[in-house]
Amino acid sequence: MKIKIGVFFGGNSVEHEVSIITALQAIENIDRNKYDIIPIYITKENKMYCGNFIGDITQYKNIENLLHISSQVTLAQRDNKVILLKCNKKFYESSVYDYIDIAFPIVHGTNVEDGTLQGYLKMFNIPYVGSDVISSACGMDKYVCKCLLKDNDIPVLDCKCFTLKDYNENLENIINTVEKEFPYPVIVKPVNLGSSVGIQIAKNQEELNDAIEDAFTYSKKILIEKAIKNLREINCSVVGDYEFAEASECEEPIKTDEILSFNDKYISGGKKFGGNKSMNAGVLKLPADISLDVKQTIQELSVKTFKVLGCSGVIRIDFMIDQDTNLIYVNEVNTIPGSLSFHLWKATNLKYAELLDKLIDLSLKRNREDKNITYSFDSNILSGYSLNGLKGTKGTKM
Secondary structure (H helix, E strand, O other), X not given: OOEEEEEEEEOOOOOHHHHHHHHHHHHHHOOOOOEEEEEEEEOOXXXXXXXXXXXXXXXXXXXXXXXXXXXXXXXXXXXXXXXEEEOOOOOOOOOEEXXXXXXXXXXXXXXXXXXXXXHHHHOOOOOEOOOOHHHHHHHHOHHHHHHHHHHOOOOOOOEEEEEHHHHHHOHHHHHHHHHHHOOOOEEEEEOOOOOOOOOEEEOOHHHHHHHHHHHOOXXXXXXXXXXXXXXXXXXXXXXXXXXXXXXXXXXXXXXXOOOOOHHHHHHHHHOOOOOOOOOOHHHEEOOOOOOHHHHHHHHHHHHHHHHHOOOOEEEEEEEEEEOOOOEEEEEEEEOOOHHHHHHHHHOOOOOHHHHHHHHHHHHHHHHHHHOOOOOOOOOOOOOOOOEOOEOOXXXXXX
C-alpha cells in the first residue's frame, strides 16, 4: 500500500499565490509509484479544501467556483490515523474524505511558514516535512534570526528593530534613532515577510518616513539596517537535518532595480511555470559567477546557519556581498523556499523527484526519533487539588 501524503498550500499570507505554484510543481514531481498525493488547499481565510480539481492550476483562475465544487475539510484523529473530516457533508455522504500518513507543508510567509501550520500538524503527531515549529518561527522573524546568527559568529548586518507601538507613539524618535545609527541609504523591512514584499530603500528622511509607513502595513514589527551600496546577492540551498546537511550550488539573482523585487522573482518576462521550471529560473545566473573561495565560504556559512537554527528538510539562505569591502553577510533564511529551490539541486545532479523523496524520508526519520522522547510523566498532582477549598465541582457555580 502506498504512503498517503497530504500536501498543504495557500494560507493567509501575502505569498499565497506563490505557495500554490510551488506546491503544484512539487505534486507534479512526487514519485507516484511510492506515494498517493492529496492536495489540501488553504484559503486566505484559513479554511482547508480537498477535491478532484484542487491540484489543477487552471482552476485557480476562479477560486470561488473551485471551492464550490470541492469539500471543506479539517484534520481529526480516528483509530490512530489522521483523517480529513468533511465540514459540510451531505446526509448521504461519508463524513471522512480520506486520511493522510505524512503532511507536506508547502507554504510561504506569515501565518503558515512561520511555525503556525507546523504547530497545528504537530498536535496530530503526524510526520511533516521540513523545519519544526521553533526553527520555522526563528527563520521567519528576521530580527530573531539575526540575533541567533550573530550570537554564533555568523556575519549579519547590524540593525534596529521597531514595533507598531513605537511608530504610533513617536515616529520622529524612530527616524532620529536610525539617522544616528546609520548613514543613508537605509533599507526598511517587515520582520516576518518574504518575497521582497514591503521592503524599500530610503535615501533621505522623506523616503524613510514613507518606507516605515509602508512596512507597518504588512507587519507589527520592522527592522531597519544600512543598505549596501555596491551590493551583490547570492543564494544557496541546504538539505539535511541536525546530523548531516549539505549545501547546493550557488545562484545569483538578477534584479531590475536597487533591490530584488517581487516582480523580479515571480513575474518578470511573463513567465509560465511548468513542473520542471523554477519560478525564478529566468532571472538568475546558475551557477553564480563567483570565485571558488567565495563559493566555499557561502556554502560553509549556509550549512552553519542551517544547523544553528535547527532546520530540517530543505531551506534557502540569501546572502549579500559588499563589493566595496568583499564582506559576506547572511541576509535572510527561507525555511520553505519557492519551488523548494529544486533548480539549485538539479545543478548538482539531484533530480526534483529525488529531492522530494529525501525530504519525505527526513520527516519520517524525525518522527521516529520524536517517539523515543518523553514528553510527559505520571504524577498525582491533581489527586488532592481543589478550587476555593472544594474537592469537586458539584454544585459549584461557574
